[in-house]
Amino acid sequence: MSSVCLRHKDRETDIRCAACLRPICEECIVMGPGNSRFCSTECSENAQKSSERFADMTRRDEEALHAARRAAFARLVIVVLFLFVLGVGLHVAWPSLPQALTGPVESWFDQIRNLKLD
Ligand SMILES: [Zn+2]
Ligand SMILES: [Zn+2]
Incomplete structure (x- = not known):
């Protein structure tokens, strides 16, 4: 199914602007980034801006994801450190x-030891 060019009503074309999807003929094509074809420099610039905005968005999403991962890792480190300090503290303070x-607690451990021996 072909349409007529936006500016040349006597020319049939299958080409459409990558931004506004209006039909354009070979002569009216404005080449944009990534070999995309546009009806005008306006459309080309708009497409470029929106693709930059998209790239910006994904970059921000990735940063947020990395920040969340860093926070989760920091929490894990804190928990492990806390358990380590708690364990060492208990071990040192045990006799006193x-x-x-x-x-x-020691009788539980004795029971567990006896269970294993049996
Ligand atoms: Zn257009
Ligand atoms: Zn045309």
Whole structure:
């Protein structure tokens, strides 16, 4: 299905502007970025601007994703550090902790050891 050119009503064409989709003939083609064909420099510039805006958007999305990943990683590091410090602290403080606290825990470990031996 062919249409007539936007400016030359006597010329049939299958080519359409990449931005506004209006039919244009060979003579009216304005080459834009990425070998796209436009009806006018306006359309070409508009397409270029919107593609730049799109690239800008994806860049911002990627940055947001990276920031979220960094934040998640930082949280993980903090949790691991906290557990490490807690473990070391417990290990160091274990002998000086009251028997009421350490006794039950040590008896659990004894039970687990006995289970494995059986
Ligand atoms: Zn156009
Ligand atoms: Zn034309």
